[in-house]
Structure formats: structure tokens, C-alpha cells
Amino acid sequence: MASSVEENLKRTRQFGEKTVYAYSCLRFHNENKALAGQELKPWIADAMAVVPYFYGAKGNVLWGWEPQSKGKTLYGNLPIYTDSLGRIADLSEKIAKATPAADDEPAHVLWKEKRPLLKRLKVSENQWIVLAMNPWQVEDANSESEITCGSKKSTI
Numbered sequence: 001m002a003s004s005v006e007e008n009l010k011r012t013r014q015f016g017e018k019t020v021y022a023y024s025c026l027r028f029h030n031e032n033k034a035l036a037g038q039e040l041k042p043w044i045a046d047a048m049a050v051v052p053y054f055y056g057a058k059g060n061v062l063w064g065w066e067p068q069s070k071g072k073t074l075y076g077n078l079p080i081y082t083d084s085l086g087r088i089a090d091l092s093e094k095i096a097k098a099t100p101a102a103d104d105e106p107a108h109v110l111w112k113e114k115r116p117l118l119k120r121l122k123v124s125e126n127q128w129i130v131l132a133m134n135p136w137q138v139e140d141a142n143s144e145s146e147i148t149c150g151s152k153k154s155t156i
Contacts, residue, residue: 026075049080054119100122107119116136130149
């Protein structure tokens with residue numbers, strides 16, 4: 001999703017400052033035969049709500065249609081997704097004004113090399129917002145990354 005937003009931002013710049021929206025679905029696509037139609041894991045639902053904003057999306061469209069689900073709960077992870085959108089909403093004014101760090105590696109490079117996504121947004125000299133997620137680690141594991149924001153180096 002991060003690389004898709006990055007790529008679409010690059011493509012649309014030839015037409016001016018066009019708004020890019022991320023489209024999300026809380027189920028695996030039918031192209032993935034092993035997981036087709038299954039609901040995403042909670043951490044993926046969380047990431048789908050948060051990641052696009054760090055890579056330049058101005059909104060997130062939740063996509064899905066399930067006519068067979070009359071009277072049933074559609075998505076067990078919908079509360080996770082909406083709570084995550086709420087966290088982003090709390091930071092939305094700062095994210096909108098922030099400048100992405102020029103030396104962050106593109107998402108497709110990090111993904112291809114199976115490294116954590118690290119994205120820094122500079123709000124001011126002393127204030128940064130950081131996305132750090134490692135989709136490659138075991139679900140209940142912890143990991144650390146070194147990151148520099150301005151003149152401060154930190155382990156997160």
C-alpha cells in the first residue's frame with residue numbers, strides 16, 4: 001500500500017497537486033488463492049488505516065461489498081481499522097503540514113529487501129512524526145530500529 005501511494009503521487013504530479021486516496025479492503029483479494037476472502041489479520045487492518053497517510057494519501061476509502069451477509073457483522077477487524085483512523089485523525093493537521101524526510105528510502109525498496117517500513121515526517125525542527133512497522137517479524141515479536149530525526153538519533 002505504501003509503495004502504491006508513493007507511485008501514484010509521482011504519476012499524478014505531472015497534472016499538478018492532485019489528491020491521492022488509498023483504497024482498502026478488510027479481506028484478502030481473490031487473486032491470493034490460499035487466503036481468498038479471508039479477513040485480514042488485525043495488524044494488517046491497523047496498518048491499512050495508518051500507512052497511507054505517511055506516504056502522502058489524503059484519505060482512505062474502505063472498499064467492500066458482501067450481499068450474502070444480511071444481518072451479520074461484516075468485518076471483525078472494523079473496530080481496529082476505525083480506531084487506527086482515529087489515531088491518524090488526531091495527528092491529521094500535523095501530518096498535512098509535515099515535510100517527508102528527503103532521505104527516507106522508497107517503500108518498494110524496503111519491501112523488496114524485507115526491511116521495516118520507516119517513514120519520518122518533519123513537523124518542525126524539534127517535532128517529528130515517525131511510522132515504524134516491521135511486517136516481516138513474527139507477530140508477537142519485538143524489534144528495534146535506529147532512526148534519526150533532525151539532530152537526534154533514537155532507537156525505536
